[in-house]
Amino acid sequence: MTNRYLGSGSADCNDSSLTGPLPSHLPPRLAITLWDFSWYTQAGPGQPYEDLDAVTADAASLGYNAIRICAAPLLLFGGVGLDGLAADLEIEGLGASPHGGFFGQRTRWYDAPGGYRIDLYARLLGLFEAAERHGMVVILASWEYQQSTAFAASSTWFEAIDGVPLAHRYGALAAAWDRLIVWLTALGHREGIAMVELHNEVDYSILPALANGGVAAVALLRAKHPDLLFTASFGKPPHLAMHALPDGLSAAQCHVYSYGVLDELQKILAIRSDRSPGFPNAPLRSLLRADAPTPEEYGRAASWKFEATVVTDQMIYGYDWIDPVAWDAWLFTEYPAYERVMLREIESRTIAIAAWARWKTIPAVVGEGWIGYTPLLGSFEESRVGHRLAEHGIETALRHGVWGVVLCSNAAAHHPMWRQREWQRQLTARVTGFVPH
Template identity: 70%
Template sequence: MNESPRYLGSGTLQDETSSLTGAPPSHLPARLTITLWDFSWYTRAENDGPYADLDAACAKAAELGYNTIRICAAPLLLFGDLGLDDLAKDLSIEGLGTAPDSGCYGRGTRWYDAPGGYRINLRQRLLELFDTAARHGLVVILASWEYQQSTVFAHSSRWFETIDAVPLESRYRVLADSWDRLIGALTTAGHRERIAMVELHNEVDFSVLPALAEGGSRELRRLQKLHPDLLITASYGKPPHLAMHTLPDGFGAAQFHVYSYGVLDALQKQIDIRSEGTPDFPNRMLAALLKPDAPSVTEYGRLAEWKYRATVVTDQMFYGYDWIDPEAWDTWLYNEYGPYREVMRREIDSRIMAIAGWARWKKIPAVVGEGWIGYTPLYGTFEEGPIGRDLAERGIRTALNHGVWGMVLCSNAAPHHPMWTNEKWQRRMNSLILAAPAS
C-alpha cells in the first residue's frame, strides 16, 4: 500500500532568506562592511589621536577589509543655516573638560575619552574625509548624532544651545533641509556616489527628537524625492522587534541597531550606573568594583552643567566608568554570563530576523549599523574577548543568512577603541561578509 505524505500546509515550507532584502544602488558595494567612526573622526583628531591622520585611518580600515565608514557629519552645524557658520569653520574641541586631578573627564569611557585642546575646520575636514575615502575605495554612511551627543565635545555651549532652541516640532524639517544642503555640497565636490546612505538622525528613539511618525517620516519622504538616487533613512537604537508593522513609512533602508545587553544589563541595574542623582551613589556593589584610588563623587567634581544636557550619558555613568576597575568589571560579567548565554544569542537572532523580515516586506536593504552587547567601559574587554566575539560572529552569520546588506563587526571595531588592534579577527570576519553572495 502506498502512503502519501501528510499535507501540513504552506506554512511549513522554508522560504529562501539569504538573498538581499532589497536592492541597493548599483554603484555601491554588493555588501557593506562597516566601521563606526561616529563623531570621533573629528573629536579625536588631537595630535597623535586615532584620527589625527585621516589618510592613515582610512588606509588601515581598507587594509582590514572594511569598505564603509559611518560618521556623524554634523549637518546642523555645517549646513543648518542656524547662524553657526563661524563655528563650522573654527570649532574648538574641548572634550568633556578637565577634572580636579588634571585628567580629562570621560577617560574611562568609550567615545567620550576626548582630551580636546585643538580647533578644527569641520567643513573642510568633511571634504578631506571624502577625498581620502575615495583614494582608499571606501563609501560613507552619513548620520547625525547632534540631538544625542555630538555637541558635548565643543568648548562652547553655542552649538548645543542653538540646536536645542529649535522647537521640537521643527527639528526633523531643519535636519532634512541641512542634509539637502550638505548633499549638494558633496555633489559639487564630486562625491555623490560615495554616499552609501543618509540617515536623518542616529537612533531617533534615543535622541531629543519627537517620534519619527510626528513629522520625521514626512521629512524622509521629502528628502527622498529631492535625492531619489540616494538611500534616505533614519536609524533606531531599539526598533519595535515584536511589532515592526508599527514603524511609519518613509524608510529607504532598514538601518537598525542590534544590542543584546543580557548579563551587562544585570550588572548595570545592580550597580545603578545609568541613573542620575541617586542619593547614596555609589552603592556598595559599585564601590567594590572601583579602583582603590577612586575619588569620592564630590572629589571627582562635575562637568560643565550644560554638557549633561547635551548628552544621553548620565553623571553616574561618567563617574563609574572613569573609576571602574576593568578587571573586576570583566570578572563579574564572566562569572555571571552562563544563565544569560542562550537568551543573548537568541535575542540577537530574533532581532536580526525581525529587522530582515520587515525590510524584505518593504523591499529595502537592511543594515545593522551598530551591535552587539552594549556600552561598556573603555578598558573592559568582555565584548572584545571570546564571549563578545562569539556573540558578534553569531550576529554576523545570522545577518548574512537573512539577507542583510551591511553590518558592523562590532560597534567597538573602530580606530578609537582597543578592539582595533585585533586585526586578524577583523580581516577574517570582513572576508566572510564580502564573500557572501549578494543574490
C-alpha cells in the same frame, strides 16, 4: 512508514538575497566601521583620527568598505548661525577634572581629551577624498541631538540647535542634509554617499517620534535626491511589532543590542542612572579602583554638557573609576546564565529587522551592535564570548539578506578592538564575500 504532509510552512525558505534593491554604484554588501563623531572629536595630535588618510587606509586594509559617521549637518549647513564655528571648532571633550585628568577618560566614545581646533568643512571633504582613494563609501548620520555638541569647548553649537523648536527639528535636519548633499555633489563626491540617516537613534535622542515630522522630512529628501537612500536609525526598534514603524523610509537602519548580563550588572550598580540616592552604592564601591576618588572629589563636567548628551554624570564617574578586571570577572562569571537568551535575542531581533525590510522592499542595515556600552578598558566584547555573540549576529544578518553590518560597535580606530586585526579581516571578508544560496 507513512509520509506526513506538514504544509508549505515547514519548508526551508531562502532569505539570503538582499531585502531590497540598491543604487547601482554601491557595493553589494557593506562591512561597516563605526566612527560616529570620534572622527572629529579624537582628531588632535597623537589621537586615533589625526591622519584621516592613514586611518582610512588602515580600515580598508582590514577589509572594511563603509564608514558610518556623524557629519554634523546642523553645524555645517543648518542655517542657524554656526558657519564660522564650523570652520574653527574648538574640541574640548567633557573637560578637565579638578582631581586630575579629564572627564570620560576611561569611557568609550567620551574619552576625548580635546585640546585642538578643527575646520569641519575641510575635514569632511578630506574624509570623502580619503574614502574614494581607498575604495570606501560613507554612511552619513547626525548625533547632534544625542551627544556630538557636548564635545565642543563652547555651548554655542548646543544652544543653537537646542533653540530649534522640537516640532521643527526634523525639518531643520532635512534642510541641512539637502545643503550638505548639494555641497558634496558639487565637489564630486555624490557616489561616495552610501546612505543618509536623518538622525542617529531617533528613539534615544532629543527629537519627537519619527512619525511626527521625520517621515515628511525623509520624503522631502527622497523627492529632491531620488538616487540616494534616506532613513533614520532606531536604537531599539520594536522587534515584536515592526509593523508599528512608519512607512516612507528607503532603508531600514536598526541597531541590535542584547545587553543581557551587562544590563543586570548596570542595574545592580545603578551606573547609568541619574541622581541615585547614596551613589555610589555598595556594589559599585566594591568594583572601583583602589585609587578612585569620591564623586565630589572627581567633580562634574559643565552642566550644559549633560543637557547636550544622553549620558549621566554617574556613568561618567563609574566608568572612569571602575576596576576593569573586577568588572569583567563579574560579567564572565554570570554570563553562562544569560548566554542562550542573548544569542536568541540577537538572532530574533536581526531576523525581525530583515523581515520588515523585505516586506517594505528596502535594504536593511545593522549599523550598531551587539552587546552594549562597556568601560573603555573592559574586555568582555573583545573576548571570545563577545566574538561569538558578534559572529552569531553577523551570520544571522547575512543569511537573512541584510545589506550592511558592523562587526561590533567597538570595531573602530578609537577602541581597543581595533588591535584585533585578524579577527576583523576574517569577518569583513565573510561580509563582503558573502554569496546568497
